Amino acid sequence: MNHLKTFSTILILGLTLLLSFTSAAQNTQIKGQVVEENSKQPLAFATVAILDSSTNKALSGSITDDNGKFNLDTEASDFYVQVSYMGFVSKTIKQFEVKKNKVNLGIVLLAEDAEQLNEVVVQAEVSRNEFKLDKRVFNVGKDISNTGASALEVLSNVPSVSVNIEGAISLRGSQGVQVLINGKPSILTEDSGSLGSITSDMIEKIEVITNPSAKYEAEGTSGIINIIIKKEERKGVNGSVSLNTGVPDNHSVGVSLNKRSEKFNLFTQIGLGRRSRPQDNENINEDLINNTTLYNIGEEYRNEKFYTITLGTDYYLNDDNVFTLSGNYAFEDEDQPSDNNFQLFDVNNNLDSEWSRTEVTEAANPKWQYELQYKRDFKDHEDHDLLISATGRSFSKDQNSLFVDETISGSDRDATQKTRTDFGENTFTFKLDYTKPFSDKWSMETGAQYVLNDVSNDFEVQNLINGDFETDFGLTNVFEFNQNVLGVYATAAFQSGNWGVKPGLRMEYTEVSTLLVNTDEANDQDYTNLFPSIHTSYKISDAVSLQAGYSNRIYRPRLWDLNPFFNIRNNFNIRQGNPDLQPEFTDSYEITSIFDIGKTSLNFGLFHRYTNEVIERVSTSVDNVIVTRPENIGTNSTVGIEFNTKYTPVRWLSFNVDFNYNRFSRVGSFESTVFDFKGNQWNYKILAKLKLPADIDFEATSNYNSGYQTIQSDVSSISFLDLGLRKKILKGKGVVNMSVRDVFASRYSETVTIQDDFEAYNRSQRGRFITFGFSYGFGKGDAMEYSGGRRH
Incomplete structure (x- = not known):
């Protein structure tokens, strides 16, 4: 177990180094949530940019998470915020209140741009792989080779995941993986062959969680694969x-x-x-x-x-x-x-x-x-x-x-x-x-x-x-x-x-x-x-x-x-x-x-x-x-x-x-x-x-x-x-x-x-x-x- 203790020590030292990086500068924190005006549904992947008020140059930027939320910092004192999303009318926010180096923009509503709607399907791009704190997200719909494929075949194209011809699923070379559907165990994942009844057209995305937090059940020594099934919510x-x-x-x-x-x-x-x-x-x-x-x-x-x-x-x-x-x-x-x-x-x-x-x-x-x-x-x-x-x-x-x-x-x-x-x-x-x-x-x-x-x-x-x-x-x-x-x-x-x-x-x-x-x-x-x-x-x-x-x-x-x-x-x-x-x-x-x-x-x-x-x-x-x-x-x-x-x-x-x-x-x-x-x-x-x-x-x-x-x-x-x-x-x-x-x-x-x-x-x-x-x-x-x- 000496090697395990050594690795633990290295990890603790690494975390300590991360802490030491924390900046002492008085940054201004800007947060809010971007929401679609008609449906009141959050907009994931919207772009939020901070621009200099005098030069109009971008100072920093970020994209919203799955819930449409954003949180970013700036050292500038004279700035404004611009929120944009393909197919929607961009919004510029210059009037806001700064309290204790914090700006809360609340709900930012974006309206659909009728002139751009016909171009959204052709031009819009989201990252095929998204990296989050404890997981990666694989957007299935953009993978052409998944046409007509079953969920088992879709998994074979997911990074870090391998599927042999017998249907055994491995994550980073280990078969000790827990497969979930919409975050929960499913009867369709008990037997790899049963995943054949889920077609690629039904899948929105696949989450690969190599190091799950305590919130997830502890089953799966190499991690968790979570298959998210599509569910429309627009009016x-x-x-x-x-x-x-x-x-x-x-x-x-x-x-x-x-x-x-x-x-x-x-x-x-x-x-x-x-x-x-x-x-x-x-x-x-x-x-x-x-x-x-x-x-x-x-x-x-x-x-x-x-x-x-x-x-x-x-x-x-x-x-x-x-x-x-x-x-x-x-x-x-x-x-x-x-x-x-x-x-x-x-x-x-x-x-x-x-x-x-x-x-x-x-x-x-x-x-x-x-x-x-x-x-x-x-x-x-x-x-x-x-x-x-x-x-x-x-x-x-x-x-x-x-x-x-x-x-x-x-x-x-x-x-x-x-x-x-x-x-x-x-x-x-x-x-x-x-x-x-x-x-x-x-x-x-x-x-x-x-x-x-x-x-x-x-x-x-x-x-x-x-x-x-x-x-x-x-x-x-x-x-x-x-x-x-x-x-x-x-x-x-x-x-x-x-x-x-x-x-x-x-x-x-x-x-x-x-x-x-x-x-x-x-x-x-x-x-x-x-x-x-x-x-x-x-x-x-x-x-x-x-x-x-x-x-x-x-x-x-x-x-x-x-x-x-x-x-x-x-x-x-x-x-x-x-x-x-x-x-x-x-x-x-x-x-x-x-x-x-x-x-x-x-x-x-x-x-x-x-x-x-x-x-x-x-x-x-x-x-x-x-x-x-x-x-x-x-x-x-x-x-x-x-x-x-x-x-x-x-x-x-x-x-x-x-x-x-x-x-x-x-x-x-x-x-x-x-x-x-x-x-x-x-x-x-x-x-x-x-x-x-x-x-x-x-x-x-x-x-x-x-x-x-x-x-x-x-x-x-x-x-x-x-x-x-x-x-x-x-x-x-x-x-x-x-x-x-x-x-x-x-x-x-x-x-x-x-x-x-x-x-x-x-x-x-x-x-x-x-x-x-x-x-x-x-x-x-x-x-x-x-x-x-x-x-x-």
Whole structure:
């Protein structure tokens, strides 16, 4: 732990240095909020400039936050303020009162400029990536290559985020990430495949929170990814529709509608479609004890029909009290055929036997989510509010599979198996958040959350014996999983001039119980943990800012980590869970610098993670059958750097670059085998955006993920390229798109495992996807590809 103490000392010294930068000059502080005159909705990203009264030259400037608020300083004594926003009439403010070096402009109303409205959709630009104190925001609507994509595919283009072809999500190289929807856990994030029912047209933005404050639940050792779904709030009737089609079979329709009056805001999102995801697999299992080799080449599909609808209403009891009732229903109808060929070679490399294994799987997956929320705004301060919510989630799966093995040559391999899965999960979340500003400098947040999770999985395997199907009791059982988590938190924030700090503490009490009903195998746990956090920032100048943060996080084993049932899709490469698995705990440190220099914005960060009880997947082999299951193995210390930049050399060309590198040290052992080693991994994304004549935009996104080492295996590097083309039509209300994902079909997963008693090679590949799309906005709305930067 010496290295951890050293890093802590460095971080504390760094925070002390930030404090020492605080200027002694008597700056004048100017604050206010920019609001759209007609809808009374805050305007995010409006420009606020301070200008010299005699020369009219700009002295400093800033943009408003998500709530339309701004806060900036100046050393000048004779100045005026100008507020502007594309598509609105600019406002100049020269009459104001200075009290104790402070100017409060209050609410600044901007009116729409009718002459500019037709140009807003074409010309308005918001930063593709926004950097905030404890998170980064990725604006999805501006990424052409996301046309027709699912939420899972959209995530693969987000900086610092990687998604492999099996749908596993990683943040800065770690899979211990918590995925939220609109700031809350969702039934659609429990299984990465369920994110397919959310299309890119429904997503407004994605927040990447690498070092969450104590306000957020402590789940997710590498951080939090928060998917924000669009919700229109402007008065009148607004809406948009999108159509997508592509190959392989990929078709979807999305509709967004809202109607806003004085008291009600009715909103809905509807999506439906079908997609096919073929995948080629190759596996080689070598038994070094018996010197036999098993070759397996196959193709599998996941054909889905999906439907999703979100329906809700905001009821404005008065200006200070709002009730929101919303619900979401999603249904997936799955067809998962597969066809595999097996060849077994003996010690002399002679073909012993050859057979095929075919699969027919059908599944129906209905999902429900419903929420009641109440928000109270107090009159004494615009940030003084109370938020109470209750959410229910339900997910069930009814799946049946038939597996048939047919001998081609050699030993008799004929066999027939059936499996049945009846799965049900119910989750209830109760949450309270309270924010109280005590002054312009001091504020606090406190709240509580209680999550109840109840799961039952009834799984049966049957073998065809003498013409009748008989239950295999060794593989059949009912697995019950219950987890309740109570969390309580408090944070305090201090902001003075260019410096701010936000410490916090969260307590969580966890109860977990698992039970294999048929064999009466139970495992109960309960534990209480404290999760401190601290974030600080210092603005050296208008162009340079520094941020630092620390948080303590947990990764609780999820259902499929604990579920001991075998997946027999390939009965020579089996995955199962481990009901004895313990949670991971991570200390996470981060220092970040942000530079805004002319046409270039730079973000450079240094991070360190130290994790105890690391969960790793361990494989064992007997007679060419490889079984993989998760185990707790030792510690992992990771030190890394992160670099992001946006460069616009000319108005019609821009580049976004994202680079991550980390070096890790693994220390641990399992069943007398020592797994101590060091390694590194790195990745980059480069997005080039090109504006062509005739309102055509072109994008090219290059991705590279280096190879890396796990406790047993080596994972190969991959590189792939995505392209996108967009054309605005119908005066900017309509948009046509084309995207090509994985242009060279070079995105694959390849792993080599070498152990004393066995070796294994695994490779999977999905291939190229081409999609065409059209979207159209009506009412006061714009096409779904872009909202023009106004509040949604």
